Amino acid sequence: MAWLHRIRRSPRLVLVVVCVALLLDNMQLTVVVPIIPAFLPLLECSGPELQTLLPSVLPSLGAPGLDTASPTSDPQTFSLQEVWTEPTPEPTDQTSTDQVNETTDAAASSCLQMQHVRLDLLFASKALVQLLVNPFIGPLTNRIGYHIPMFAGFIIMFVSTIMFAFSGTYALLFFARSLQGIGSSFSSVAGLGMLASVYTDDEERGIAMGIALGGLAMGVLIGAPFGSVMYEFVGKSAPFLILAFLAVFDGVLQLCILQPSKISPGSVEGTPLLTLLKDPYILISAGSLCLSTLGLAFLEPTLRMWMIETMNSPEWQIGMAFLPAGVSYLIGTNLFGVLANKMGRWLCSMLGMFIVGISLLCVPFATSIYGLIGPNGGLGFAIGMVDSSMMAIMGYLVDIRHASVYGSVYAIADVALCMGFAIGPSTGGALVQAVGFPTLMVFIGVINILYAPLCFLLRHPAVRKRETDPKSAAGGVVPFPV
Structure with missing residues (x-):
């Protein structure tokens, strides 16, 4: 048993646990992107309207989750026969035919517009809830450690995944998505704080953060294609049941590896959240995380309709459109987890x-x-x-300017990311209708370019001397490179 005890103390195993948790969390985040837009109209649009909408919301008549042979009232195996057999008006002349077609088209357009709004709210609910919960999770981890919140995140994620698998109403889907936001808050804040506490060397911490974010990237990378393929060939419930099984594996892994006594913050009192929010360096870092994420957050709800309108893209292409972003994010986080420390994290973030x-x-x-x-x-x-550099910078800023307890600072980092993913889906559809998709992309792009020079201020953050520091008697601050 000595070898088991020795292995459990390894920081690398803590890194494995955090990677797996972030992987599954972000797989669940993105697996719904190709599924819910095609599934939601089946729940709430009537037969004639659905016939009109089918070419735009479903990849083919043999669409995912639909049974063309036997009608059923279960929305998860919704039958096209039910759509076609629903009674429709029988026109007696050409005028009547035109009136029926106009009425049906108007109803279909109204239903589709309503689905866009409800879909935007559904996608944004996770980030909005996570945004509200994060400020409480950070101080909580400072008091009770990281293990219990991490395990709580696993339980909540498992419940929300099961709900997604079997929910047949918009309200239940919305609740499941919101519940996932709570689980993500526990997992991400506790996980990143845990890594910062076990990797005390700044260079090693940067590498570990890059690897952990690689797990996040892998979840984003495979989530949408996995959901798209499984939904088309197996059905709605299958991808979520597989994720629930993997979540159980993550929970068992946490029970086997994590030890609260080894990864709790200890007796050091953490810096209050409001104090950290007043730190200009932390605010600049959080702003970089938020704005760089904002572009992808706006693409998620808007790129699909733009591809359909301008490229006439089939459904499988929409799911695969985000694949290059996922692959390159995986490369970027792992590559610059190492390189950022050599060339300067501020420079990596600015570029x-x-x-x-x-x-x-x-x-x-x-x-x-x-x-x-x-x-x-x-x-x-x-x-x-940006992510691999800023996550390491925020832990480092706490070390040199505040108490080395990391729950609150990574709650701020997670809030910054969630703000991007809350603003994007909740306002993307309305902004595209108001100014157009190209103008929206130009606007967000220009904002990132204008903000980038602020990262230069992180080149030499001032070291704030504390009373426990023997050199504090000299007073003042000392520049320290990042």
Whole structure:
């Protein structure tokens, strides 16, 4: 048993646990992207309206989750026969036919517009709830440690995944998505704080953060294609049941590896959240995380309709459009987890924000899915540069300017990311209708380019001397490179 005890004390196993948790959390986040837009109209649009909408919301008549042979009232195996057999008015002349068609088209358009609004709210609910919960999770981990919140995140994620598998109403889907926001808050804040506490060396911590964010990237990478393929060939419940099984594996892994006594913050009192929010360096870092994420957050709800309208893209292409971003994000986080420490994390972040802006400016010029490979790939790579650098910087800023307890600072980091993913889905559809998709991409791109120079201020953050520091008698602050 001595070898087991020795292995359980390894920081690398803590890194494995955090990677798996972030992987599953972000798989659940993105697996719904290709499923819910096709599934939701089946729940709430009537037969004639659905017939009109089928070409735009479903990839084919043999659409995922539909049974064309035997009618059933279960929305998860919704029958096309039910759609076709629902009574419709029988026109007696051409005028009547035109009136029926106009009425049906108007009803279909109204139903589709309603689905867009409800879909935006559904996608945004996770980030909005996570945004509200995060400020409480950070101080909680400072008091009770990281193990219990981490395990609580697993339980909540498992419950929300099961709900997604069997929910047949919009209200239940909305509740499941919101519940996932609570679980994500527990997992991400506790996980990143745990890594910062076990990797005390700044360079090692940067590498560990890059690897952990690689797990996040892998979840984003495989979530949408996995959901799209499983939904088309197996049905709605299957991908969520598989994720629930993997979540159980993560819970068992946590029980076997994590030890609260080894990863709790200890007796050091953490810096209050409001004090951290007043730190200009932390605010600049959080702003970089939020704005670099904002572009991808706006693409999630708007790119699908833009591809359908301008490229006439089939459903499988929509799911695959985000693949370059996921692959490049995975490369960027792992590559710059190491390189950022050598070339300067502030410089990596600044360059990353410039590349984010340029990539977003290029998105509207794409005329096919192949034209999106470069812009989406550059976007994912650049966000990986910013995330891997800023996550390490925020832990380092706490070390040199505050008490080395990390729950609250990573709650701020998670709030910054959630703000992006809350603003994007909740306002993306309305903004596209108001100004157009190309104008929206240009606006977000320019904001990133204009913000990027602020990262230069992180080059030499001032070290705030504490009373426990023997050198504090000299007073003042000492510049320290990041």
